[in-house]
Amino acid sequence: MNPAGGDVDTGAPVSWITTKVDAVVNWSRRNSLWPMPMGTACCAIEMMASATAKFDIARFGAERFSFSPRQADLMIVAGRVSYKMAPILRRIWDQMPQPKWCISMGACASSGGMFDNYTIVQGIDQLVPVDVYIPGCPPRPESLLYGLMMIQEKIKGESLMNPVHREESPDSAGQPNLPPEAIELVAQPFGNSTGQNRVSGVEGTSAVRRPRDRRERLLEHQD
């Protein structure tokens, strides 16, 4: 701590009283995170399971799942997001008042998952700023709880004097979170997606063609 009274990185005023106030405010915020479950698919079922008696998200203060964004702190995007759903997601995020955090739960929300195709957004961080990514397909409820604890750790490091985490310009409403070049970069195929090729039909690919295209046999079989 800088005895001259300022944060080394940002120059924001730091003193005993501000750290204590921050401690109280952050403690209350992280122990009463009200999730907004943006649950679309299979991950939503594990999210619901984390709210049940066996895993009990309520002990983290996140008992009240608020489907209205106005009363929610934490948006948990659980499941794959299609391009049709993308404006909804962005609008709901915009309508959440500060302070707000976002968890991207599951492989599909984090990167598009096993669906590298025409209809699934390849990672919701193209749309909304994400704080914690939880891998898994679907992640177990314990993983979601661990992700929640990571958000709580993140909140511990916040400060009222330094509003860097709370930046939100009014012009950003309805806009993607990443610029187009960054979207192209993160949405590139990787891993198994690069090997998607067809055997039959007319889709030409750069991969090695398999022998014996049997389309003719199908056509003569049809008639």
Next chain:
Amino acid sequence: MPSTLAPSIPELVIGTEPLIDAEQSPSVQALRNRFGEAVRAVRVDPVGTPVITIEPARIHEALSFLKTDAGQSYDLLLDVMGADPGGDVVIQVWYQLWSMRHGHMLRLLVLLPRSDLSVQSAVDLYAAADWLEREVYDMYGVHFADHPDLRRILMPENYDEGFPLRKDFPLRGRFTRSEQVRRALNRSMEDVYAREELALAGVLETEAPEVPGPEGGQEAPDDLAGQKMVINMGPQHPATHGVLRLVLQLDGETVVRCIPHIGYLHTGIEKTCEYREWNQVIPYTDRMDYLAPMLYNVGYVLAVESLLGVEITPRCRVVRVILSELNRILGHLLWLGTGAMDLGATTVFLYTFSERERIYNLHEAYCGGRVTTSVTRVGGMLADLPVGWVEACREFVEGLPATLDETERLLTRNSIWQGRMIDVGVIDVETALDFGLTGPNLRGSGVAYDVRKARPYLGYDEYDFDVPVGVVGDTYDRYLVRLEEMRQSVRIIQQALDRLPGGPINVQDHTVILPDKSEAMSSIDAMISHFKLVMEGLQVPAGDVWYSIEATKGELGFGIISDGGSKPVRCRFRGPSFVNLASLPHMVEGGLVSDVITCNASIDIVLGEIDR
């Protein structure tokens, strides 16, 4: 309308024996007599369904004849699907029909040249054709003449990248990712609302004369009446069971018009599966009905095995029955928990989810995954049951009836529960068949049609179980039917556990399924088979099949086309919820907003299989 000579639906719908020769089918003979040259080709598919290729111009006449003629009575339209075998030749449209009264299955096939992708719509014959044809239009661009509302259903309204399931449409779409994101976030009102909805809200310049709603808002202005309000329920909503959007026109609390919008979870699974090997499709089947994933796993491999012509081992058959019924209980428990929670009974949610956790323990012990299981392989299973699994399963099914009894004590005689469910969302038999309902929705209306009894698979005819049937067809009946189905599933599991035979779990044919590792490492033949299967993939003989099983939500159909290669040409998943959901407007229009929640819960939808 069926003719007055139509025979009545039997007490328990049993199908006729599968055919070997298509010419034996009375429907084929009747069609040949009536249509002569328009019947281009006749054959039988691997499960014994006659497949009749008909000239596109005569399809409507043929469907009409098949529906109304007393000897045919094909009263249930199971599926309308498109297929693109590639090569710029034709696009196929399949019509899968079932006769509830006679127990016959039939498929009509039309081959549409690319230059003229249009065919007459069947909506005036079957209301189920409404959404099914919209999907074929959306995915293939086939134009259905005289369809009342032919617009996109799964893709966004003004999607202009093309028709996704065509073979010339690239898997990742035509635009760059940043362009797709930009378009997604910049949608206008016309992109989001259908013309009918804009007209109902009075936003369109023209008046709304041609809206197909019940009143269309054309009454004389009443001094005390309020204006009708058009609101969105969903897609982000706690009670729509997923990302379903209902546009409701309300007069106070009364729903005047309900227009469902789906496609918010469209994942392009059918397109992606065309790029995957036969066994690589199985994880995709988990993600459709994620509430009861093993049913999809089992159904898909049964369909592929029928194309392969391979007979699974007796042990595998019984294990698949056990897992299917466990998943039926899993799906119904979720329906019960979330349905009760929607109506306010949160305790039931916690009880049912505790039971589901026990089933998830069984899932995890068997395959390592709770929700996405991928347990089957073509020709067998991923592995044999672990030691102790049978005892754990037995313990679970012995404990389940007690929880069901406790839940019934809370709900069944509860005056609030009865008051909210009795005579709400009533659907009568003819309307149910018209909408193509299957599963507990149809059985709640009084038709004892269960694929496990009508066209038994996996040896279901050897098990002793009943098919519960409702009387009135309201939500309360559907609730009772599903509760009873869970108890019947317990019966089946107990019988299956008792008769579980020993022996190998996978077929011993190593051109179909991988041999045991120990064998592959010691025997040269097994090693060669292993190598070929891994490097080339399973090769399924050319052919096509439409195979269906009884899933939790209704009749789950798989339309598979193979060209002899290692990847499917077409992998169609007829999710029962897709067809069932189309009946929601019929159920809720004229009722209250709270009844929308009840009816939606009682149909038991899962958006994963609706949107795929």
Next chain:
Amino acid sequence: MKQAYIGVIILFVVGLLTSGMFLLLSHLASAYRPSAVKAMPYESGIDPLGDTRQRYSVKFYIVAMLFIVFDIEVIFFLPWAVVFRDLGLFGLIEMFIFIFVLAVGLAYAWRKGALEWD
């Protein structure tokens, strides 16, 4: 008599101070980032269609009115429950007259169909 009112005044003042403190602290600690989209009415993420200032059905008004009346009735029961013993038989009969008057009103509303939506 005055001593009883001291308690009420203290309750009132403490209530004001506590709620005022909550509002003040929230205002100081908050990150207020208004935007046009944030202020739009929430309709499940979709742009709302039509005007919010529409005339709505008068039945909502009737339901609200009935609710207010019977809610206030219940509020009157609460202090009565506290001083039940002190009021004795006289209080019991008087409250029963009160309940009877309101029950007649309820019966009238019931018969007139005000409790049914249609």
